[in-house]
Amino acid sequence: MYVYDEYDHKIIGERVAQFRRQMERYLAGEIPPEQFLPLRLQNGLYIQRLAPMLRIAVPYGMLNSRQLRKLAHITRHYDKGYCHVTTRQNIQLNWPQLEEVPNILAELAQVEMHAVQTSGNCIRNVTTDQFAGVAPDEIIDPRPYCEIIRQWSTFHPEFAFLPRKFKIAVAGTQADRAAIYFHDIGLQLVKGPAGETGFKVIVGGGLGRTPVIGSVIREFLPEQDILTYLEAILRIYNLYGRRDNKFKARIKILVRALGPDVFAEKVEQEWQHLRESPSRLPQEEIERAKSFFPEHAYVRGLADINEMASINKLRGENRDFGNWLSHNVHGHKVPGYRAVTLSLKFTGVAPGDLTDRQLEIIADLADRYSFGEARTTHNQNMVLADVRASHLYELWLELREAGFATPNIGTLTDITCCPGGDFCSLANAKSIPIAEAIQREFDDLDYVYDLGHIELNISGCMNACGHHHIGNIGILGVDKKGEEFYQVQLGGNSGYNAALGEVLGPSFSREEMPNVIRKIINVFVENREGEEEFMETFSRIGMGPFKERVYAKA
């Protein structure tokens, strides 16, 4: 994991002091609210429906046990004892006191954390695959590049007042787990013809009220050029992105208006002025960044089959354990190791919520089973990425005790869901109760397993924090004359085969929703051929049969 040096400590410390002074000036009436707004947002602080909300950055999802314990302390001391994992791998506090936020930031700085640029019209926290560095299908570990981009974007003086927010994601695997086609910039690490490392560069993807699949503007950018090229893209966006209409201000609108080819040409021209600047990465800097993400001290030369022998025996004897192994445990590039997802989708708990005590338990488990590290995922779960396979049963027993062993990862009930109208002042409708109602409707685990891999995503408004456009089943909360209704979309896909969901038809009341999802699933099951996944059946039969069933007159 990246470790701060004297420079990082100094810069983040000075940020805390800066925001403390800004808060004092604001409370003394020396900064008007409209000027304080971007300052607090760029420090992660929102004013929400019921209370302020603080969004803490978890750079590319990596946390160590010391940080987890600090987060536990902060949620207990400054909040109501719980926090929330977001769809961009960050952590939100729902009930901090405004005046205490500088103290929270100072506490975070002690453990090399911050809330920098987690909101506002600036470059946001860069995200990646939750299995970075351990995934068997990984081509290049994205984390060193994420860290290089994090440092470059932190307090970038030119790009702090962009037309709108700006999100970058990096993937280094064969299967995209970072939704790079749905970010302002998506970067796919690839190997060039001579084995050299570079990026495929995708721009102008996004969700929100105008969902767009990003366009490839460069098939191969050498790794040394990443910062100067990003700088060229950001400068074109800063200068030419629309500022007259907040809803047309994202880079996707600019890319669409110019056309991806013209946009790419403008970037290329700008880049010619920047590419030989000192911001071009020397190989030593790339190596330095990589040195923070070494392989852990794995036991080498393990025979995977031997390591798994006792575990596979227990799998046969204990159905619950077997289910968990099948759904919550993932392959690892090192024989004898596994990555484990801790499900934060226990029915009755808001998806992604964690208590202070649970944070401490994860810290302890990370120390004992996974080299002291854990990760957040954009599906709002947590991961212990480096677990010795022979320890899986012991770990499962502890996870079950702590409420993290719900064996539903990748299934219909592993719902991705924004905080919605229960917390968020932007929301049109509540989302958490819908998630819970669907989890209750589908409480038969064997049936859920038979359905295979299905992503169900819920957003409480068209800002799409729950990424409903890219759920195989997407649910969007809408407001109709002051009442909450829910629109259903089908066919979204977040991977390299990116697709946006299509709207099924008129929206439904909250009470109707579990039954609507039940009917959709029934159509899938009746039309499914063999072991087809939901997406395959949907692609084959199309929207028609779903529409017919759901809107059939009783």
Place this chain on the structure above:
Amino acid sequence: MPKLNKSGEVFADDWQVQEKEQDLSAEQLSAGKWLVHVKWYLAHKDTVTPSDNLGVWLDSDDEASDLGDAAKLFPVVGVNFPVFSDGRGFSIGRTLRERYGFAGELRALGGFMQDQLFYLQRCGFDAFIIKEDANVESMKQSLRDFSDFYQAAVDQPTPLFRRRLAKQA
């Protein structure tokens, strides 16, 4: 209005800013110090001679390339921020400095705010036209919010990663 420089010193300022629709006669021009709008300058550049009393200003929807290398002919170039949320001026300032080699006084005009001073000076601005009642002591502090930074900009063209590597070597 007073002028703050990047060291936090305040000066009386006697430059006048030409409105976009305003025409200026030769007499008017020679009677004072003027920042003329870039479009007006481009339309009159055959008859207007750059001098110590003539500067140019750009609005946020003007392009640094409109002025381009001609920036060097002037002692002062201004960049207007219509509102603080309009960040185009940061790119314009940096481009004037880094691409067109402008070394004179780069002044921020208009609706920028105190808490942008630090980023403005990083992007090459060294003068800021402020309100009469501005709290200069507080602004001085804002100019010094950070003592180091990760990325290259006008004030520090060497990014931190190169300085770190140099220190290790």
